[in-house]
Amino acid sequence: DAKTTQPNSMESNEEEPVHLPCNHSTISGTDYIHWYRQLPSQGPEYVIHGLTSNVNNRMASLAIAEDRKSSTLILHRATLRDAAVYYCILMSGAGSYQLTFGKGTKLSVIP
Amino acid sequence: EAGVAQSPRYKIIEKRQSVAFWCNPISGHATLYWYQQILGQGPKLLIQFQNNGVVDDSQLPKDRFSAERLKGVDSTLKIQPAKLEDSAVYLCASSHIIKRGYGYTFGSGTRLTVV
DSSP: OOOOBOOSEEEEETTSOEEEEEEOTTOOTTOEEEEEEEOTTSOOEEEEEESSSOEEOSSOEEEEOTTSSEEEEEESSOOGGGOEEEEEEEEOSSSSOOOOOOOOEEEEEEO | OOOOEEEOSEEEEOTTOOEEEEEEOOTTOOEEEEEEEOTTSOOEEEEEEETTEEEEOTTSOTTTEEEEOGGGSOEEEEESSOOGGGOEEEEEEEESSSOTTOOOEEOOOEEEEEO
8 A cells, every 4th residue: 555644743722723734645546545543542433535526524624635645634623532643544446445554643632 | 333342342461371352343344354553553454354254364473363253243363372562452443345435443442461
């Protein structure tokens, strides 16, 4: 699977928007971009995914660059519950559809 | 819908002992994964099942780890004998039959401490 690069950590104030960046310069045309997050002492949970167009759901928005070499996960109003490790993952277009996790970005939310 | 169930939640064993973890995936999910997560790292895939067949076990240390998925539903992961470096959280996940983009659902994991 293609590799992603994320900052190790970020901070945000509560109730402010958060933009979590991810670089994936070697992405192939059929790779989907997935975001998962892992709250303390829990398994990862699905946040959002996309291919080319920007995506919105109840949890977040995903903005994908036109060349697809980077993406940004947007949390519109950070809450204390959003403090977690956020993983940006590319899912291969062929074969086994496995999630390969990197180290992710640890998001801290300041009250 | 009910989530992915895992047990036990915690386990402490001495090195060279054996241990087994159990996973019950979401009903109807054909694909099941076991991941190992060492403290401070992202989860690492150990094995992937499609129904009751193994799709990928290339990262499973087969000299000590084994896994099975009987009847394409529940799964067990076993370590025998355990080493200190096996201390980690073992996560089970399941997903619908292959469709790129579908969200995967993870259990809360089993935290193993080997002393």
